[in-house]
Amino acid sequence: xxxxxxxxxxxxxxxxxxxxxxxxxxxxxxxxxxxxxxxxxxxxxxxxxxxxxxxxxxxxxxxxxxxxxxxxxxxxxxxxxxxxxxxxxxxxxxxxxxxxxxxxxxxxxxxxxxxxxxxxxxxxxxxxxxx
Numbered sequence: 001x002x003x004x005x006x007x008x009x010x011x012x013x014x015x016x017x018x019x020x021x022x023x024x025x026x027x028x029x030x031x032x033x034x035x036x037x038x039x040x041x042x043x044x045x046x047x048x049x050x051x052x053x054x055x056x057x058x059x060x061x062x063x064x065x066x067x068x069x070x071x072x073x074x075x076x077x078x079x080x081x082x083x084x085x086x087x088x089x090x091x092x093x094x095x096x097x098x099x100x101x102x103x104x105x106x107x108x109x110x111x112x113x114x115x116x117x118x119x120x121x122x123x124x125x126x127x128x129x130x131x
Contacts, residue, residue: 051086
């Protein structure tokens, strides 16, 4: 079985958390202790540190000429460089998977009502205070 290091980022708070799993299949939100969340795979890297790139199909390692994007950030305009990259399919050689929270579970309205009722009761003046 392959070990995966899953990094989940929350764009609303700007924080991320890391979870290690020993499974070989794709993980639902419940498996990473986020039940009800919708997660999107944004990338990852293989055992040698080569990043996954979304426009390379399959689970292969390829040497591609890049001008921008994942795996290469040019220092001057027009720079191109051959870089080794990994395809967009999660295979046994992928070690790290990056995910982003797309949708959080909706909070129930029943849980919010008691708090509102408590606030109303506290705001009402008592008979002793009015006399």
